[in-house]
Every structure is written in C-alpha cells, then in structure tokens.
Amino acid sequence: MRVKVAEHAALFYRDGTVIWDDYLHHRQFAISETAELLCRKFARFADVDELLAPLAEADRVALRKVLDELVEAGVLVVEGSPRHEEELRLLRGWADWGASARYFHFASRTLGDAPYLGADEHDAALEAKLSTVPPPPPFRSLGGERVPLPARPARPSWAREGLFDVLLARRTTREFGDGPLPLGRVGELLAVLAAPSPVRPRIGRSGTVFKTTPSGGGRHPVEVYVHARSVEGLAPGWYHYDGSAHVLERIGPVWTAEEMSEAAGDQEWVGRAPLVLAYTAVLERTRWRYDTSRAYRVVQMDVGHLSQTAYLVATALGFGIGFTAALRDELVELALGCDAYHEVVLGMSALGPLPE
Ligand SMILES: Cc1cc2nc3c(=O)[nH]c(=O)nc-3n(C[C@H](O)[C@H](O)[C@H](O)COP(=O)(O)O)c2cc1C
Structure with missing residues (x-):
C-alpha cells in the first residue's frame, strides 16, 4: 500500500x-x-x-x-x-x-448539513449576547484635526438622472482630467456611500445601521478612507470619512503618484487619480453577529456592493471611476494606520473628472 x-x-x-x-x-x-x-x-x-x-x-x-x-x-x-x-x-x-x-x-464553504439558526432563534441569541458582549460602534471617529464638509442638499441635483441611463453610462475609467474635484460633490458621494441613510438614520441597539448600500446583517463593516490629490479646498493627503458626523478626519501622509501606484499593484492610473477611496473592513462589526468563517465572505461581498454604489453615484455626478482589487494591502494599512488583524484592506476606487 x-x-x-x-x-x-x-x-x-x-x-x-x-x-x-x-x-x-x-x-x-x-x-x-x-x-x-x-x-x-x-x-x-x-x-x-x-x-x-x-x-x-x-x-x-x-x-x-x-x-x-x-x-x-x-x-x-x-x-x-x-x-x-x-x-x-x-x-x-x-x-x-x-x-x-x-x-x-x-x-468557508457551507456543507449540506451546515447549521443555520432560524431568524427568531438568532435574534434571541443576539439579545442574550447584548447583555454580556456589547456590540462595537458602527461608526468611528479617529479624533485629531477635522475638516467639516459642505452641508448636503436634501436632494442633490444629480439625483434626477435616470437609473437606467446611469447604468448604461457606468464604466471603469482609467484616465482622468486634471481639474480639481469640487469638495461639495465629493462630500455628497461620501455621504451616499458611508453615512446613515437619511430615510432610515436610526442606529439599532446591536449597532445595526442602514445605508444606501446593503450589508450582511446591517453590520456595515466597511470604512471609507480618502486620498485627496486634487480636491478643491482640501489639503492633499489621506483622510478617514466619519459618516456619522459627515466630516473628513486627517490622517496625514500625502502619497506621491508613485507611492499610490505602488500600493495599487503598480497601476499608474490609480497613482494619477485626483481622488482615491480606500475601503477597509472592521471585522469585529460583522463578527459580533456572525461567528462562522463564512462571514468573511460576507465582508468581501459588502465591499463589492459598496463599490457598485460608488460606481453609480460617481457616474451620475459626471466623474470617472475605477475599482481596483490589485493592492499591496500592507502599504495601505501602514498609511491608514490600521491593524491588519482587525481591520482588513479590501479595495480602492480611483476617481477624477472625466478626461476632455
Ligand atoms: C472586484 C473587482 C476588481 C477589480 N480590480 C481591478 C483592478 O485591479 N484593476 C483594474 O484596472 N480594474 C479592475 N476592475 C475593473 C474591471 O476590470 C472592469 O469592471 C471590467 O474590465 C469591466 O469594465 P467596466 O467596469 O467598464 O464594465 C475590477 C472590478 C471588480 C468588480
């Protein structure tokens, strides 16, 4: 044998x-x-x-x-x-x-006999958990210097674009015009992506929150960071977007085009972009509710949904946008100061004005 x-x-x-x-x-x-x-x-x-x-x-x-x-x-x-x-x-x-x-x-693949709790059972288990393990907050503030963003209109002008037209116009753009992006528009985009939904702003007792994008269990583990290279009225560098206060929090480092490109797996088009959004996930948020390895997949799916929202809103705003998953995670973690064992880098969107 x-x-x-x-x-x-x-x-x-x-x-x-x-x-x-x-x-x-x-x-x-x-x-x-x-x-x-x-x-x-x-x-x-x-x-x-x-x-x-x-x-x-x-x-x-x-x-x-x-x-x-x-x-x-x-x-x-x-x-x-x-x-x-x-x-x-x-x-x-x-x-x-x-x-x-x-x-x-x-x-993380579920087998035929994978146990799933019924909704009521799961609710009861979480209710019991609430008294022993408090849920992590769904929003985060880093402290330090804060840049208030312009007030948001109740209904932005770009909201009138037809959805179907936006879907047809959406495409990955890897070339951008030079002109700076208006800060107000950037703020509107960030709010749609990462602020609580204006029609369902309440944060649940277990930290459940609703945004325009769906998220597994309403956990919204994804944090949005911003690298401004050319945004009107915003000093270049990395920021964290605090969606609960609608502010940008300055993190500091200004990346050269070369540094950005290196972090994006040597993609020069990302290095040249006037604005880059980096998405991370605070694993604890999703883990608090789901304790099986499959939830790791949910986190990956969350960022896919969020990126599509970014694609559609950027298109409606008239910006060019492209998502990249080809990253050197570690470089991004270092710039953002996130602990890779707790907050994982998932992807980036590069944005800018459409080329002439
Ligand atoms: C999960 C995911 C990862 C992607 N990663 C990259 C990337 O690293 N670099 C890149 O140039 N495009 C990337 N893209 C964009 C795709 O190449 C693009 O969506 C595809 O070519 C279709 O073009 P379209 O978006 O214009 O329809 C990614 C798209 C998705 C959804």
Missing part, C-alpha cells in the same frame, strides 16, 4: 497539540506527535511495508496501527483510492491559486 499525506488540509498548533484541519470536509482533530512525525515520511507517496521493513517487530506493529488510523481518518490517502481521485480533481480545479485560496474557500 502506497500512501501520502492528504493535501486538502492544513496543520496548526493549539494549546500544545497539533490540529489537523481537513477544510474540504470540515473536520478538525488533534493528531499525536508520532502521527505528526510519520506524516513527514509520507510527504510523497511511499510504500508502507518498505518503510517499516527495517524496524523491529514491535515498532512495526505499533506504527502500522497509527498509519492505519491515519488512513481511516483521511490524513493519509492511499494511491489510486477514491479519496486520491477526489484530491486530484481538487488540485486540478484550483491549480495555481494554491493552498491558501483553497483553504479559505473550502473552509
């Missing part, structure tokens, strides 16, 4: 034990030190009998027992077995995306 370690799993250490995490079948269990060391011997297909042959009878019997258990548990796959076939299909399907993409996807 030739066996090797299965590739649809990851090993990690917890409380002094090694955990085998079979993300494909959602099974986690501790493995012994002997099992861990044996796995090393089967990094590639190897014949069990050949490997055990030089050992003393007692050791052979003991190790054979461990190996049989590892095969039974799916830690080792037998060459040519249905499990081996399944693994080959998986590896072909995910090819160059590699182990980490497979891990993330399949660990």
